[in-house]
Amino acid sequence: xxxxxxxxxxxxxxxxxxxxxxxxxxxxxxxxxxxxxxxxxxxxxxxxxxxxxxxxxxxxxxxxxxxxxxxxxxxxxxxxxxxxxxxxxxxxxxxxxxxxxxxxxxxxxxxxxxxxxxxxxxxxxxxxxxxxxxxxxxxxxxxxxxxxxxxxxxxxxxxxxxxxxxxxxxxxxxxxxxxxxxxxxxxxxxxxxxxxxxxxxxxxxxxxxxxxxxxxxxxxxxxxxxxxxxxxxxxxxxxxxxxxxxxxxxxxxxxxxxxxxxxxxxxxxxxxxxxxxxxxxxxxxxxxxxxxxxxxxxxxxxxxxxxxxxxxxxxxxxxxxxxxxxxxxxxxxxxxxxxxxxxxxxxxxxxxxxxxxxxxxxxxxxxxxxxxxxxxxxxxxxxxxxxxxxxxxxxxx
Amino acid sequence: xxxxxxxxxxxxxxxxxxxxxxxxxxxxxxxxxxxxxxxxxxxxxxxxxxxxxxxxxxxxxxxxxxxxxxxxxxxxxxxxxxxxxxxxxxxxxxxxxxxxxxxxxxxxxxxxxxxxxxxxxxxxxxxxxxxxxxxxxxxxxxxxxxxxxxxxxxxxxxxxxxxxxxxxxxxxxxxxxxxxxxxxxxxxxxxxxxxxxxxxxxxxxxxxxxxxxxxxxxxxxxxxxxxxxxxxxxxxxxxxxxxxxxxxxxxxxxxxxxxxxx
Numbered sequence: 001x002x003x004x005x006x007x008x009x010x011x012x013x014x015x016x017x018x019x020x021x022x023x024x025x026x027x028x029x030x031x032x033x034x035x036x037x038x039x040x041x042x043x044x045x046x047x048x049x050x051x052x053x054x055x056x057x058x059x060x061x062x063x064x065x066x067x068x069x070x071x072x073x074x075x076x077x078x079x080x081x082x083x084x085x086x087x088x089x090x091x092x093x094x095x096x097x098x099x100x101x102x103x104x105x106x107x108x109x110x111x112x113x114x115x116x117x118x119x120x121x122x123x124x125x126x127x128x129x130x131x132x133x134x135x136x137x138x139x140x141x142x143x144x145x146x147x148x149x150x151x152x153x154x155x156x157x158x159x160x161x162x163x164x165x166x167x168x169x170x171x172x173x174x175x176x177x178x179x180x181x182x183x184x185x186x187x188x189x190x191x192x193x194x195x196x197x198x199x200x201x202x203x204x205x206x207x208x209x210x211x212x213x214x215x216x217x218x219x220x221x222x223x224x225x226x227x228x229x230x231x232x233x234x235x236x237x238x239x240x241x242x243x244x245x246x247x248x249x250x251x252x253x254x255x256x257x258x259x260x261x262x263x264x265x266x267x268x269x270x271x272x273x274x275x276x277x278x279x280x281x282x283x284x285x286x287x288x289x290x291x292x293x294x295x296x297x298x299x300x301x302x303x304x305x306x307x308x309x310x311x312x313x314x315x316x317x318x319x320x321x322x323x324x325x326x327x328x329x330x331x332x333x334x335x336x337x338x339x340x341x342x343x344x345x346x347x348x349x350x351x352x353x354x355x356x357x358x359x360x361x362x363x364x365x366x367x368x369x370x371x372x373x374x375x376x377x378x379x380x381x382x383x384x385x386x387x388x389x390x391x392x393x394x395x396x397x
Numbered sequence: 398x399x400x401x402x403x404x405x406x407x408x409x410x411x412x413x414x415x416x417x418x419x420x421x422x423x424x425x426x427x428x429x430x431x432x433x434x435x436x437x438x439x440x441x442x443x444x445x446x447x448x449x450x451x452x453x454x455x456x457x458x459x460x461x462x463x464x465x466x467x468x469x470x471x472x473x474x475x476x477x478x479x480x481x482x483x484x485x486x487x488x489x490x491x492x493x494x495x496x497x498x499x500x501x502x503x504x505x506x507x508x509x510x511x512x513x514x515x516x517x518x519x520x521x522x523x524x525x526x527x528x529x530x531x532x533x534x535x536x537x538x539x540x541x542x543x544x545x546x547x548x549x550x551x552x553x554x555x556x557x558x559x560x561x562x563x564x565x566x567x568x569x570x571x572x573x574x575x576x577x578x579x580x581x582x583x584x585x586x587x588x589x590x591x592x593x594x595x596x597x598x599x600x601x602x603x604x605x606x607x608x609x610x611x612x613x614x615x616x617x618x619x620x621x622x623x624x625x626x627x628x629x630x631x632x633x634x635x636x637x638x639x640x641x642x643x644x645x646x647x648x649x650x651x652x653x654x655x656x657x658x659x
Contacts, residue, residue: 007506007514014505014546216499220562223465224518225490392468393409 004234026250031257048129056081059102069137087121098122098130110149178276182359190351191328200246205239209304210313232389239297281357288350291374298381302388399441404473406434433459435625441601448616449605456625457605465495494568498575504548508558519566533561553584573604609644621651
């Protein structure tokens with residue numbers, strides 16, 4: 001069996017595609033893509049924040065203070081649009097970025113004039129920050145009018161506060177930081193790990209099953225004096241190894257690059273959060289992954305050995321991603337907890353257990369049932385794979 | 398000695414709609430089953446080279462696959478030097494050197510690694526494997542490409558490496574499925590010379606071919622299979638005598654017998 005495993009591994013590690021998907025992609029390409037997207041996003045935000053916005057104003061005479069605030073040549077540029085009222089066209093043509101319409105009822109004495117509505121015409125599709133930048137100016141005025149009104153009414157600071165927010169609902173969270181962040185991060189962790197394991201195992205599975213059939217090497221292997229069970233297990237362990245390694249390399253790479261690229265606060269947060277998760281929990285998360293990878297490897301090998309060609313195998317394996325995503329998404333839904341029937345749903349139970357482990361709220365006795373049931377399913381699938389590998393109708397389709 | 402008696406094998410047709418008109422007319426198609434081999438029997442004695450002839454689809458490859466243990470027959474018996482292939486397939490595999498028609502090699506391994514792997518699968522020690530590789534490299538002229546990856550080999554290089562891989566464990570019988578198909582003249586000569594050496598060593602060789610000149614040059618015995626049945630089984634001289642010395646005519650005469658039977 002190990003002879004087959006080592007030979008498959010040697011071939012696998014000599015394949016550029018495998019090296020790319022298993023090592024280069026998680027170590028370099030993913031961080032480059034994520035880093036690139038973060039860089040471009042940051043540049044776009046900076047550009048939107050510093051861009052000189054061209055604007056027109058109707059009713060400027062009613063709000064001289066707002067006019068004053070807009071007179072910042074490095075931020076805003078007033079454009080004369082004459083009597084034109086088709087603001088949408090002007091904005092679409094990029095003649096202006098926004099139009100501010102001040103009503104004639106606009107008055108700083110809100111007690112007598114009531115609420116004023118200022119209209120802001122803009123194209124709010126995409127990242128432009130126009131609303132945010134104009135609102136900063138308008139909000140400042142709104143706050144000032146509010147304070148003036150309170151002062152006119154002779155209200156004390158505490159009364160002003162009570163008037164602004166008569167009832168405050170104070171949240172006293174009994175969950176600690178680990179539980180809070182564990183709920184968010186722990187839900188995504190199995191999603192990431194499952195998909196990576198599956199993707200990492202897919203190419204080797206295709207290569208050493210259908211690929212071997214297509215190249216004509218399978219028949220020669222089948223007539224060598226080695227038990228077919230050993231051939232199956234040699235191939236099975238290669239696929240499982242590739243899947244696990246891809247997931248591990250990706251997670252370690254993302255964590256490493258995250259620490260390198262993030263700023264001081266983020267590092268502290270990551271360090272604090274990781275510090276709360278014990279070594280035992282990490283080991284248990286990894287152990288939970290083992291039968292899951294075994295399930296993937298058995299299913300992928302069965303599909304691959306059935307397919308006549310590399311292409312056929314890939315077309316059968318594509319939809320598998322959906323079958324993996326659905327149980328993980330179920331684990332993310334509100335109200336789905338590691339209780340009752342959910343503890344027996346394959347993959348969903350492992351995803352839930354991983355979340356609980358990250359949160360630190362795991363009932364460790366339940367792990368035995370989850371691990372046991374997943375191992376049972378994996379074992380049944382491996383047995384099927386062995387049976388499948390002995391069928392002439394499968395091997396010589 | 399290789400002994401095959403009344404071998405039969407049928408396959409279930411997964412999708413009858415995909416069969417061609419010619420396949421639908423084949424008398425071996427019964428219901429959802431295609432009887433690829435109906436009744437094949439022959440013997441190959443020690444030191445004999447047996448040429449297995451037959452048109453495409455006659456059942457030659459299925460017969461050889463059953464002999465190599467890749468497929469299980471539905472009925473009949475197979476024996477190699479007295480060993481029952483059906484009841485002790487693992488033991489039989491140690492005795493057989495089989496070269497399939499596809500000549501598949503592991504492209505990302507070197508020629509040496511390909512042969513080594515199969516040597517190890519046959520239980521040879523590392524030193525014995527290395528010694529055998531050197532012997533076979535001399536015999537089949539492999540030295541110039543033995544340590545290169547197989548993915549860029551020419552057809553001739555692939556075939557020579559595949560033959561070396563098939564016989565690395567010094568099998569007691571050798572089965573070759575169309576070993577010279579697609580080879581140039583030089584590579585063909587190397588393969589034929591290798592078969593001659595096996596014969597000289599007393600190793601029985603069965604090889605299927607469409608080249609009657611190869612049969613004329615090498616074979617002691619001829620077996621013709623058509624429509625899943627043995628149509629001729631005898632010495633090459635007797636085969637030639639079927640049509641006044643012309644192998645081509647003799648082959649056509651054998652085939653016409655099967656057509657007449659149908």
